[in-house]
């Protein structure tokens with residue numbers, strides 16, 4: 001079931017995009033969203049609840065259940081939970097960003113992700129295009145700081161990193177630009193919650 005309308009954004013606004021399976025959403029997602037708003041100079045964050053991660057083989061719980069859980073958890077007027085990837089029919093992040101740029105001319109998008117995703121970012125479809133097109137904000141995640149910092153993406157784009165206080169300029173920066181933000185970390189993940197049987201939507205596997 002899809003949402004009735006697309007999220008709104010005005011020209012010149014800076015919108016952070018947090019893509020994820022959110023299977024289920026948890027406090028770590030809320031924590032990094034608030035940190036990103038504060039630290040990267042963002043006006044809004046949209047949670048892009050993914051119909052399915054292209055690199056994951058297990059199907060997530062139904063999209064409607066994940067959206068509903070995300071809306072219950074993330075209550076902040078600056079944050080919108082959206083199923084926009086189901087509407088645009090895009091799965092790969094590069095395609096999604098392309099579609100959003102066409103739908104929202106004049107809006108500045110920033111891609112957000114946890115450090116675990118920076119570590120494997122070079123395996124994403126057209127990842128260099130993403131780096132060259134939108135600023136990228138990376139939030140520290142337990143046990144992932146070193147692998148993220150040593151990753152091919154971090155090494156190749158070393159010069160484009162905004163360090164320290166300059167991370168606040170990320171939202172207005174021209175790509176390539178990225179920032180790695182250390183913050184008090186929350187050791188929580190969707191997989192742990194599913195493994196503990198605390199998510200009734202879990203346990204779906206692809207045929």
Ligand SMILES: Nc1ncnc2c1ncn2[C@@H]1O[C@H](COP(=O)(O)OP(=O)(O)OP(=O)(O)O)[C@@H](O)[C@H]1O
Pocket residue numbers: 018019020021022023028029032112113114115116117139140141142186187188189190191192
């Ligand atoms: N505790 C956390 N700290 C920092 N980043 C996080 C945390 N939890 C999730 N993220 C980031 O949020 C985004 C969406 O995460 P996702 O929905 O895949 O949750 P997850 O907990 O990583 O799921 P799974 O355990 O199934 O891989 C990703 O960029 C991920 O790196």
Ligand SMILES: O=C(O)c1ccc[n+]([C@@H]2O[C@H](COP(=O)([O-])O)[C@@H](O)[C@H]2O)c1
Pocket residue numbers: 018019020021022048050052053054055056091092093094117123124125
């Ligand atoms: O575009 C890709 O190649 C790609 C590969 C892996 C993950 N992603 C995106 O990264 C986000 C986090 O994914 P996940 O499954 O770790 O929650 C989500 O928006 C995915 O669509 C994108």
